[in-house]
Amino acid sequence: MSLHDRISSIKEAAAQELRAAKELPSLERAKGQFLGPEGSFTALMKELGTLAKEARPIAGKAINAAKQELESILAEKRSELELRAALPKEPADFSLPGRRRPVGRLHPLTQVTDDIVRAFRKLGFAVADGPEIEDEYHCFDALNTPKDHPARDSQDTFFIDTEGRPLLRTHTSSVQIRVMEKTPPPIRIVVPGRVFRRDNADATHNPTFHQIEGLYVDKGVTVSDLKGTVEAVFKEVLGDDVKLRFRPHYFSYTEPSLEIDFTNSLVKKLGKDWLEIAGCGMVHPKVFETVGYDPEVWSGWAFGFGIERIAMLRYGITDIRLFYENDARFLRQF
């Protein structure tokens, strides 16, 4: 057999062997067999010396071309086998729980809201929701708020348009109306949500903040139910040293109306005796009439807390704006 024929037959055999390799070790073994120091190609190279001078360059070229061809088959096969070796041996179970520790945490306002809601749910309250973009009827009229009430002024309320006067709700009390409109009594709900007022931001005011509204309607409901319920929830959320005080007040949608003051050791540390944290009262008969409940049969109470206030008390925060700046150094502490 001529040298050229031997080159091509060894090349064919080598190519076949490389292509047939099923695993990396057998590929490397095949490589050594043909291209290694003891390999058949290396032997061919050595044979070049025995050839006539003129024949050497042509034979050398043929050997190199064959080697190059084999190297490229080798590289291709190697990357294919490496990829296969990296695949998982067992099928992955995507239903397993993740192993990474959760990144981030809930905003302090969300944590406080969740705790308050949880405390009310234990007492049988359900969570209700309503729109942040409201109409004057649900935000004011149905709550017995007269047309000339200062809260309705464009100085205090964000009106979105003059047509139909849609507005950003100034309190979550509008949701009381929306729920009563479509649900017959009895009712036991809480409504956490965002509200908007044209306040300039300072340490205790912000143009948007959060409230939690409560509404309880049944037969024979009294102010003492209101006091007992609110007190139980505050003790659960803010600790047993909490004291509440109920003061007479005025809201157009409750009669009598009350304001709730709060104190505990932290309030005292801040140098105050009491902090005002909520409005509440017995639902006004006019409100019941508006939603079609008979005020002779049904009675109820309602309240509205400011969530920021409660969170500030719980964590000893003195500037409300910290809640909205999303400074990670602040948020990481909760």
Ligand code: DAH
């Ligand atoms: N809506 C009142 C406010 O934003 C709070 C409030 C007072 C809610 C009395 C009520 C209530 O449900 O009965 O200041």
